[in-house]
Amino acid sequence: MSAGTAPSFTPGRPIRMADVAQWDIETDVAIVGLGAAGSCAAIEARQAGADVQVFEVAAAPGGSAALSGGEVYVGGSGGTRIQQAHGFHDQTEDLIAYLMMAGGPGADAERVRVYAENAVAHFDWLEAQGVPFKGTYLPGKWIEPVSDDTLLWSGSEAAWPFSAQARPAPRGHTAQLEGWGGGGKMLMGTLCERAAAVGANIHCNSRALCLIVDDRRRVQGLVVRIDGTAKFVRARRGVVLCAGGFIVNRDMVARFAPAALACTNVVSGGNDDGSGIRMGMSVGGAAIHMDQFFTTLPYFPPNSLVKGIFVNQRGERFINEDAYHGRVAHYVLRQPGGKAWLLVDNEIFGRPLLQPDIEVAAAGDTWAEVEGELGLPAGSLVHTVEEFNRHAANGEDPMLHKSAEWLRPLTQPPFAALSYCAGDYQVHAFTMGGLHTRPGGEVLDADGQPIAGLYAAGRTACGLPRWGEGYSSGMSLGDSTFFGRQAGISAARNTD
Amino acid sequence: MSAGTAPSFTPGRPIRMADVAQWDIETDVAIVGLGAAGSCAAIEARQAGADVQVFEVAAAPGGSAALSGGEVYVGGSGGTRIQQAHGFHDQTEDLIAYLMMAGGPGADAERVRVYAENAVAHFDWLEAQGVPFKGTYLPGKWIEPVSDDTLLWSGSEAAWPFSAQARPAPRGHTAQLEGWGGGGKMLMGTLCERAAAVGANIHCNSRALCLIVDDRRRVQGLVVRIDGTAKFVRARRGVVLCAGGFIVNRDMVARFAPAALACTNVVSGGNDDGSGIRMGMSVGGAAIHMDQFFTTLPYFPPNSLVKGIFVNQRGERFINEDAYHGRVAHYVLRQPGGKAWLLVDNEIFGRPLLQPDIEVAAAGDTWAEVEGELGLPAGSLVHTVEEFNRHAANGEDPMLHKSAEWLRPLTQPPFAALSYCAGDYQVHAFTMGGLHTRPGGEVLDADGQPIAGLYAAGRTACGLPRWGEGYSSGMSLGDSTFFGRQAGISAARNTD
Numbered sequence: 005m006s007a008g009t010a011p012s013f014t015p016g017r018p019i020r021m022a023d024v025a026q027w028d029i030e031t032d033v034a035i036v037g038l039g040a041a042g043s044c045a046a047i048e049a050r051q052a053g054a055d056v057q058v059f060e061v062a063a064a065p066g067g068s069a070a071l072s073g074g075e076v077y078v079g080g081s082g083g084t085r086i087q088q089a090h091g092f093h094d095q096t097e098d099l100i101a102y103l104m105m106a107g108g109p110g111a112d113a114e115r116v117r118v119y120a121e122n123a124v125a126h127f128d129w130l131e132a133q134g135v136p137f138k139g140t141y142l143p144g145k146w147i148e149p150v151s152d153d154t155l156l157w158s159g160s161e162a163a164w165p166f167s168a169q170a171r172p173a174p175r176g177h178t179a180q181l182e183g184w185g186g187g188g189k190m191l192m193g194t195l196c197e198r199a200a201a202v203g204a205n206i207h208c209n210s211r212a213l214c215l216i217v218d219d220r221r222r223v224q225g226l227v228v229r230i231d232g233t234a235k236f237v238r239a240r241r242g243v244v245l246c247a248g249g250f251i252v253n254r255d256m257v258a259r260f261a262p263a264a265l266a267c268t269n270v271v272s273g274g275n276d277d278g279s280g281i282r283m284g285m286s287v288g289g290a291a292i293h294m295d296q297f298f299t300t301l302p303y304f305p306p307n308s309l310v311k312g313i314f315v316n317q318r319g320e321r322f323i324n325e326d327a328y329h330g331r332v333a334h335y336v337l338r339q340p341g342g343k344a345w346l347l348v349d350n351e352i353f354g355r356p357l358l359q360p361d362i363e364v365a366a367a368g369d370t371w372a373e374v375e376g377e378l379g380l381p382a383g384s385l386v387h388t389v390e391e392f393n394r395h396a397a398n399g400e401d402p403m404l405h406k407s408a409e410w411l412r413p414l415t416q417p418p419f420a421a422l423s424y425c426a427g428d429y430q431v432h433a434f435t436m437g438g439l440h441t442r443p444g445g446e447v448l449d450a451d452g453q454p455i456a457g458l459y460a461a462g463r464t465a466c467g468l469p470r471w472g473e474g475y476s477s478g479m480s481l482g483d484s485t486f487f488g489r490q491a492g493i494s495a496a497r498n499t500d
Numbered sequence: 501m502s503a504g505t506a507p508s509f510t511p512g513r514p515i516r517m518a519d520v521a522q523w524d525i526e527t528d529v530a531i532v533g534l535g536a537a538g539s540c541a542a543i544e545a546r547q548a549g550a551d552v553q554v555f556e557v558a559a560a561p562g563g564s565a566a567l568s569g570g571e572v573y574v575g576g577s578g579g580t581r582i583q584q585a586h587g588f589h590d591q592t593e594d595l596i597a598y599l600m601m602a603g604g605p606g607a608d609a610e611r612v613r614v615y616a617e618n619a620v621a622h623f624d625w626l627e628a629q630g631v632p633f634k635g636t637y638l639p640g641k642w643i644e645p646v647s648d649d650t651l652l653w654s655g656s657e658a659a660w661p662f663s664a665q666a667r668p669a670p671r672g673h674t675a676q677l678e679g680w681g682g683g684g685k686m687l688m689g690t691l692c693e694r695a696a697a698v699g700a701n702i703h704c705n706s707r708a709l710c711l712i713v714d715d716r717r718r719v720q721g722l723v724v725r726i727d728g729t730a731k732f733v734r735a736r737r738g739v740v741l742c743a744g745g746f747i748v749n750r751d752m753v754a755r756f757a758p759a760a761l762a763c764t765n766v767v768s769g770g771n772d773d774g775s776g777i778r779m780g781m782s783v784g785g786a787a788i789h790m791d792q793f794f795t796t797l798p799y800f801p802p803n804s805l806v807k808g809i810f811v812n813q814r815g816e817r818f819i820n821e822d823a824y825h826g827r828v829a830h831y832v833l834r835q836p837g838g839k840a841w842l843l844v845d846n847e848i849f850g851r852p853l854l855q856p857d858i859e860v861a862a863a864g865d866t867w868a869e870v871e872g873e874l875g876l877p878a879g880s881l882v883h884t885v886e887e888f889n890r891h892a893a894n895g896e897d898p899m900l901h902k903s904a905e906w907l908r909p910l911t912q913p914p915f916a917a918l919s920y921c922a923g924d925y926q927v928h929a930f931t932m933g934g935l936h937t938r939p940g941g942e943v944l945d946a947d948g949q950p951i952a953g954l955y956a957a958g959r960t961a962c963g964l965p966r967w968g969e970g971y972s973s974g975m976s977l978g979d980s981t982f983f984g985r986q987a988g989i990s991a992a993r994n995t996d
Binding site for chain 1: 510511512513514516518604605606715717751752754755756758759761762774777778781782783784786787788789790791792814816877878879880883887898899900936945946947948949
């Protein structure tokens, strides 16, 4: 097989060893993708003594993680040094309880425990790689910090029902760099430099085309396109797929996560095309929880808007608005007819900073006027606000358990309803489903048996984030960096 | 490879042609499973001139379909002869609109159109095979008919929002045999006899162990265990997987459809172990919509209970109770804390026929008493019932659009709340996810490309039923029999 046949290589179909005329590159461990998972896999595989080659499709390393806020979700073991410095003594069992709730009905208890017991050590490891954390604590609610502070409340920890089952602590740890997305740039810059420094051989502009398997279904390498030429890469110990998720592949989204088609904005560096997942599936790897996705609608800051209440077309509330914004977004998305509004009064009103052109769907001096303008069933919205106000005045929310900090009667006219109806706002999304793996990164087939020589981590695998309603900022980076390390170690030690 | 190594064969891993010492059975088309899809695939493949061997794991043919009510969801083209005889002139575009809604966000427009345009002809084909339909029309709402009548309202056709977008018609056509489950027995008895009569060679007690692929990933056959011995089956034109879904495989349910773990009762003949899906995945087949499942809770008959209203722990309604019972069940299952109750008054109360021991969670002479006994937020349930009653008196339901036929104020004490809280009732389920196929049955890989020599239908594939909330009785049998036929024809004609 010559380079001339390269166009026929496709992720969904492996080639056989017998079709490889010669090896262009030989290594112990081949890693696809140099993002959060790939960089950590590379560092660990190298430090375990393996020769490492990394193939990154983009012109520069960093993956989608480089565009993120750079938050890593860690805690437990009594707290990271930063949690402890600010008085948060985070117990492992609380982190486990939170992560199990966050994982939803398909939570992976073994993965959660491994992570929770080692998260503080993982944070120390990130610092040891050179990732800077300023160490300061930023109270309040944030979509992403605009400062360079470290410690934040990044999920639903303080919100019902999570707060009732796991003692809350802030666990979002952001790498230090001023400005939006600065944390991710800093985190990934550091990790990718470190991967190079420890001797990983990094190829950018290199697209992984398909896997190479032998007659025993052991993965022996992969085909990559470099400078327009197909290269055959031998990976003696294993291939680690760290190629991201599939949110930019609309065809895959339609097939595997159709509810995410409603999301207009992809959270991606542009290469989350599902090719890593497809390569895994091509050799019998099972993809799980493929329907699940992160989504958000940034209805705050200003934080005063969290004191507003969301209602649907029945004029009823449906979520405690102080939950993680991504959880709120999932509830908004699923309301009948895609219709929802955020009700605010004059005291808390402010243009949402991240979407200042949000449509004011109705306004009035009474809630009855707003109800009428929205065309809701007569009396429905008025009743909802009256009941909310009555209890909020006592710092209570018996219907949805919003915490007292965010409760305030909506009594200062004029009143308004901000439109969070489908089409009226931007919805951001990335996918959570991916290859079924052991915590060590071994890719499993449909029977739950490992596929020799194949590993995956990050959003190519299905990790801690596997339930849209349960996600918290920093979980994807925490999962990707931690389990990327495990996959790198497993591949480097593989003697199959 | 000898029979002695049989225990190592597993659905998740194919074997290679080179590992086959001899062919024990040679045929044109090998079909795994003799249920609704497999029997129809066998008939068509035979009639297209192919030699056909069918391998059924159970001691007797019929699959899970034999235990069903035997309803087939068909219509369009102006109506089946039975729809027309009863004055229902069912248009194809209405059937398409309904099936597209029923398919949810991942509906397959091509599959829906092929089915809708040919459903009446398919019904005629079933009659031509000898399946008897009495031809009578049974009005009202039924979980399954206890009579031997043919035509029923088997879904959400007459309920909002379906009724607003597709002109309603009854489309459930039940095979004639008195008693529960009789229809399925009659349907499958007839189709399986027909498959044998046209010359399909049927092996019962025969477990498919794994696929056999050649070096080009073409499926060339499969290994089956017959009388404790592994037999190597050559399928010159193709293998058709019709082995059902995966509801009896709890491990697969946990991985792929964890929300269905809440369902206590499987709708299965016992062999929906996902082995067909796993065999497809083993050679790179993509499984889609694996999270989706049918579920039901039989809260009626008596039909008077449909006039009750479901409320959640906020004392709020959440579904129009006249929707298909499976749709209602999905809404009940997802209520916060797994808590829901059906509110009834003395006039409509009756023990649910299918679960007469349902717990009466609260009762009282006023709705305030019921509210208090259930521990709901003060005033919440009272308000809900008052508003419902006020509008119901006018034949209206502005909140949830229940149709006037089922609206009646709940004003006759004593009042009661029947518990539909998790654990208090039986939930039935089967899985909807399966292999991604073309309407012709060709199994597709993760890139959407066909895997030569491999076909699937019935619940081993992902067909018309792919969204739990949209299912209607008869869709699975309609899909399985129709697309089973297509897969049989495709395999018989395969010249790859």
